[in-house]
Amino acid sequence: MFDEPISALDVSVQAQIINLMKDLQAEYDLTYLVIAHNLDVIRQIADRIAIMYLGKIVESGPTDVIFDNPSHPYTQKLLDSLPRTSIDERHREVAxxxxxxxxxxxxxxxxxxxTRCPYARKTxxxxSPMYELGDTHRKACYRTGNDHEYWDADELGDGSPQLQR
Incomplete structure (x- = not known):
């Protein structure tokens, strides 16, 4: 298990550690559990990821599926906040x-x-559900399929993500 294994390292040393981890993983068929906030690093070394919010998994699945098609609203906002390298997105603002x-x-x-979700309903x-979106992709959100009472429920408050008391 690695908890933020490269967060305090220089970028060149980070690359060396990542390469070492990948080499050891391939050579010895290792499985790592990596806890990190740097999603770019996670994307490089992980086959599967789990996104957590307040200590609870909100979405999990293959790394490429999560990055290419995030399904949970928190995962979407989290990935939207990552810096982009494309010159076309240089003026992009992230709310x-x-x-x-x-x-x-x-x-x-x-x-x-x-309490922060723009799609929140009373339900x-x-x-807190956990829906299977495929064989290995799951999310904790009712916004999956049209067969749940969620779709008929009113938004919380005035449509903003506020908890009604």
Missing amino acids: PIAGDVPSPRNPPESSRFH CTEA
């Missing part, structure tokens, strides 16, 4: 995630992201 962050000491039992305040 911060609206809403209130729940207390990490006392997170909601339901969807932990519902999101009541429970």
